[in-house]
Amino acid sequence: MSIFEKADFDARVQAAKDRMLARGMDVLIATDPSNMHYLTGYDGWSFYVPQMVVVAQELAEPLWIGRGIDENGARATTFLPDDNIVAYSDRYVQASDCHPMDVAADALRARKLDGGVIAVEMDGYYFSPRGYHALQEGMPNARFADATGLVNWIRAVKSDKELAVMRQAARILEHVMDTAFRAIEPGVRQCDAAAEIMRAQVQGTSDHGGDYPAIVPMIPSGPGTSTPHLTWSDAPFNANELTVMELAGCRLRYHTPMSRTLYLGEPPQVMAETAAIVDEGTQAALEVAKPGNTCADVEAAWRTTIARHGLEKESRVGYPIGLSYPPDWGERTMSLRPSDTTVLEPGMCFHFMPGIWQDDWGIEISEPFRVTEQGAVKFADVPRGLRKAV
């Protein structure tokens, strides 16, 4: 299924080993499904039970450790040799008297990988305190270190192949946004619009089928637009109300997310003006999103522009995007905010997401973009206007 070849995964594993070496790490246990996929290609909705990819300086290729019924999934989606696929019995699944991480510790001990520095993703998804304790108890000779973000940072700069997949995701996104724009009408149930949106996301285009985005459609409406993470209900959309649409195109697990906001009717002046300020701030931000400038520079360009119109925003205005699994399509490395001095490089990809949330309404109009030598290039071409005639 993957367009990536063994050489791509070998290079990624080597990059991880290089960063591990620089930080004195002998073994890395990657439990974030996005990092597992990035290192090996492993794909499947099996991350609701503990599973991991183990990179060790002393091993030519990583280990995949997971549940027995997912072993064939590891064979189907990775290039790993059979000896590197380790499965635990179903008796370890959701049991109070034993834990899958017991098996992981056994597997590392059996390969004499338990004597050095073992790095784990202390703040990643799907790695629990109990799992961590089981690793510690099963490998008393190991010293543990934190590798949160180590693989995520390698993912920050995309290869040409990855950028090609993200452009395919952007074509899907354009189809999705067009579908959403048409589907949201006064009297239509929110769930029916969400249904058309999800159909478009997964259908994709005739050239490139869609994958499931890491986040379901977020389409808060009316007062619900004052907060970003409500999903949908059976209630109908109403005329003369705002509806926010935060939606992604996803291709082979790579995402291009975007927000648009519709007003069903003629928007009140304050909302139209806010949308115009967001447009101006976005343009200013994207103009400085070029190699050599920092994440903070991008946010500052936004902030000073909107401040001239008396608008303020506390929360960050964007984050890196690419490969991801639920619950988040962000990569959890950089943030477009004042404290982040990371220097932008060509191949980095962001969701510039300057949501404005007031007490009882909100506007989200965002852009996914990639950094090139020439500056920011938007992934998708979708009208930014607020008004929908009804």
Add this chain to the structure above:
Amino acid sequence: MSIFEKADFDARVQAAKDRMLARGMDVLIATDPSNMHYLTGYDGWSFYVPQMVVVAQELAEPLWIGRGIDENGARATTFLPDDNIVAYSDRYVQASDCHPMDVAADALRARKLDGGVIAVEMDGYYFSPRGYHALQEGMPNARFADATGLVNWIRAVKSDKELAVMRQAARILEHVMDTAFRAIEPGVRQCDAAAEIMRAQVQGTSDHGGDYPAIVPMIPSGPGTSTPHLTWSDAPFNANELTVMELAGCRLRYHTPMSRTLYLGEPPQVMAETAAIVDEGTQAALEVAKPGNTCADVEAAWRTTIARHGLEKESRVGYPIGLSYPPDWGERTMSLRPSDTTVLEPGMCFHFMPGIWQDDWGIEISEPFRVTEQGAVKFADVPRGLRKAV
């Protein structure tokens, strides 16, 4: 949005306090989104950042602690008074120098709730080892205890209102399975069938709109049926191959999942026979799934029945279902397996899921059911046959 009233949530919080008292716990920090929802009604796709519901013996009502931009979401979806909603600033989001759990510890200290036994969900979703350490450092006077499953176990027996919602989910499931059965045809791209399935899931019925299931459609096809958790690709379905469909109906976050398997053409004898054995084993299992019998009894009825035909299965044959968020629609308490001696009670709901995975093919034909005084009652009425003429 919720059909549940303040009295329902008050009773659930009291049940949690009773169980906490019996185990010497002063404070419970619930980080599993399903448990947060169960205790307060909180709903939103915000679980990609740390958030929690805090139940304390000394507080009349729980606290919700989460990200600032989700504060209005907590107001919109819970009955909590404003004083019980605590938000952290965006500078804590995905930062390396501070953690949202620092704010949680501050909030508990400010309310003098940091001096006793604080229980956390050590093996739940979305609670990281780093988050746990931040709590420990921020509340040095507390003793920490493990409350994994404490709220989940309260959820195991459903109220009449919950059962009514699950029956609505089952009507959605029937619509979804009918849609899937029609959509899967030779030459159709897997993604296009998945798109129709997801549309049906979210559309729901004319009476009851659908919610997003906690797991996306799993429709492995051909050799992919040898493992349960592959999603879809652009490849077309082929005649004379198996396709598994593991799909749920979801209503107000309550799930009824089900598996069916299609053979596009005339199934080979071994597959038809295996499906017949699964039918017989399922019938035997459901006959003993009544109050007073145990989870192990149900599995034993299945196992001894299929053993008479020379079939064996190592992995568990089912789990409890109900309220859930991604990544899993199971409740992670009981398992239908030999080691689980939990006694069944009326109101418990299960997915009886006896997947058979061979080296290069597999069959999944399952049933969601509820336990009543009279025995097991299937939630949905969907044909179990394997064959689809093409």
